[in-house]
Amino acid sequence: MSAPLTQRWFAPGWIVLLGVITGIVLALAPASPAAAHAALLRTSPGQGAVVEVPPEQVVLTFSEPVEAVADQVRIIGPNGARADRGGARVSGERLRIPLRSGAPRGTYLVSFRVISADGHPVSGGFSFSVGAPSAAPAQEAQDGDDPVVVTLLAVMRYAGYAGLVALLGGLGALAVGWPARLSRRGPGRLATGGIVLVAAPAVAEVVLQAPYLLxxxxxxxxxxxxxxxxxxxxxxxxxxRLALLAAAVPLLRRVSRGTPTKRDQGLLAGVGVAALLTWPLSGHPAGSPLPWLSVLLDVAHLAAASVWLGGLLVLVGLLLRRSAREALAEALPPWLRTWSKVAMGAVAVLALAGVAQAVIEVRTLDALVTSRYGLLVLAKAGLLAAILAAASFARRLARGAPSPGPAGAPAPDPPPGAPTRGGALRRLVAVELTLAAVVLAVTAVLTQTTPARTDAAANAAAQPTGSRQAELSHKLYTLRIEIDPARVGDNQVRLYAATPGGKPLKVLEWKVTAALPSAGIAAVDVPVVAVTGDHATGRIGLPKAGRWVFRFTLRISEIDQATVKTTVRVR
Structure with missing residues (x-):
């Protein structure tokens, strides 16, 4: 008699497949366009500044150490020619670009693309003027990151985490005390597959990193x-990472065969810890304010999560199948009790390391609930709580497993079609694995998201004192404006264009005017310079206080153009 349709669809295999698909979809979710991992804090000369004497060099200060991308750090002079001299020099968080001697008067554009400490590229630009502003020099707008490359990198990170779970899950199952009645080939193959699934994405990530950085x-x-x-x-x-995985292969073979020496076990543990270090050394922890503490916390977090989730994979894939349950009527309950203790220890380490990491990367409760990074941390914590709830039910079910019959004989089978305790336990563990697949995806997205601490530093640096800000909407675009300091005298105008959906929008032509009708001042042009495709800046002297009317005209194609306006109170 076949199982009911609902039991078929809620079988462990389908449940896990649903989790994997959901995880991949989440991993493919595009990162925010502003998800740079190092923030530009200040520049000298400042954004839009007018200096009387040309500076010897332009200095950019970031929130963490950076490296310059070859031939993508430059200064364009008023005549459209390169005005930088020699190569850019980097010293920790500071990027210095020498300026050619005898620089003419006019407006200069500075564009840059650097690599942050966690391996992510950061690009942008700004302008300054010598003597007085001039027409914007010719400069191609910077393009964003290629979505195909970004997507493939996300998939590779997801696959690498999945491989780590399989590798440590197989090794952990053997270390806990694999039942003698079952072949060690299953967890051995799982660990070997994990090595392949870690190694292949590592190679792909190095290759994909080249176009990603450029x-x-x-x-x-x-x-x-x-x-x-x-x-x-x-x-x-x-x-x-690749070298350490290669070194682990012969040691893994001996562990899988059940013939490892204490020396082999010690070497394998050392190789494992060293391999785990390669993840934080190429990610967010490397750019943390407390790098070594963050690295150690990340190693503990990775190891604990992989041992725990890998054990769930062993349970649902190897031990809780019907054939295994029948062969392990006596040995399975003790193994489950031992594994339960290991899992609880891993969960405790995971929770402590996760909280410590969140404190370092998020810092404030406000950032936890308002930043994209903080919301992802909360989502991950919620998923882990759901996994713990499912694990609690599974643990109760395992404790209440029926005892074997007389003389160690297996317990009698339930009537045909009736749900078995072992089947229910396997489905619960499959639910845990489903949620775990989504957790891995959220983790992969987190590695592409700017930490909340960096967002906070960037926002603090970009917030002008006493400025007036507004967001103006049209069906063609959304325009964010900043007038700083909105007082009588010299004022800076900053413009940021986006699509109605919030993505950066390339503008072909900018036009800005300002008028004070109450004082009879007609509209005057505000000279603006396009810094990047979606960002422009300019300066204007406002002679009187009052309610100034600013009009902004943006041409985004040969035929599409629209004007928006706002009133700014100038004191």
């Missing part, structure tokens, strides 16, 4: 760019 697509991939990635901290970390 802002290009797969068609722009060159061997020399890949070699540049290899010769970086990011590349060294991934090469070390």
């Amino acid at each position: 802002g290009g697509g797969l068609s722009d991939l060159r061997g020399s760019d890949v070699l540049s990635v290899v010769d970086s901290r990011y590349g060294y970390a991934h090469l070390a």
Whole structure:
């Protein structure tokens, strides 16, 4: 008699498959366009500043150490030619760009693309003027990151985490005390598959990192760019991961066969810890204010999560199948009790490390509930709580498992079609694995998201004192404006254009006017300079206080143009 349709759809295999699909969808979710991982805090000369004497160099200060991307840090002079001299120099958080001697009067555009400490690219630009502003020099707008490259990197990170779960799950199952009645081949194969699933994405990540850093697509991939990635901290970390995985293979074989020596076990533990270090050394912890503490916390977090979730994978895939349950009527309950203690220890480490990491990366309760990074942390915590709830039910079910019959004989089978306690336990563990797959996806998205601490530093640096800000909407675009300081005298105008959906919008032509009708001052043009495709800046001297009317005209194509206006009170 076949199982009911609902039992078929809620079988463990379908449940886990649903979790994997959901996890992949989440991992493919695009990162925010502003998800840079190092923030530009200040520049010298400042954004839109007018200086009388040309500076010897332009200095950019970021929120964490950076590296310059070759030939993508430059200064364009008023005549449209390169005005920087030699290569850019980096010292920790500061990027210095020498300016050619005898720089003419006019407006200069500074554009940059750097690599933050966690391996993510950051690009942008600003303008300053010598003597007086001039027409904007010709400069191609910077393009965003290629979505195909970003998506593939997210998939590779997700696969790498899944491989780590399989690897440590198989090893952990053997270390806890694998039932003698079952072959060790199952967890051994799981661990071997985990090695492959960690190694292949590591290679792919190094290759994909080259176009990602340069802002290009797969068609722009060159061997020399890949070699540049290899010769970086990011590349060294991934090469070390591959070398350590290779060293672990012969040790894993002996563990799988049940013939490891204490020396083998010690070596395997050492290789495992060293391999785990390669994740934080190429990610967010490397750029943390407390790097070594963050690295150690991340290692503990990764190890605990992988041992716990890997154990669930072993349970649902190997031990709780009907054939295994029948063969392990006596051995399975003791193994489950031992594993339960290990899992609870892993969960405790996971919770403590996660809280400590959140304190370092998020810092404030306000950031926890308002920043994208903080919301992802809350989502991850909620999913882990749901997994713990399912684990609690599963643990009760395991404790209440029926005892074997007389003389160790298996307990009698339930009537055909009736749900079994072992089947219910397997479904509960499958639910845990489903949620775990989503947790891995959220973790992969977190690695692409700017930490809340960096967002806070960037917002604090970008917030002008006493400025007036507004967001103006039209069916063609949304325009965010800043008038600083909105007082009589010299004022800076900053413009940021976006699509109605919130993505950066390339503007072909900007036009700004300001008028004070109450004082009979007609509209005067505000000279603006396009810094990037979606950002422009300008300066205007406002001679009187009052309610000034600003009009902004943006042309975004040969035929699409629209004007929006706002009133700004100038004191």
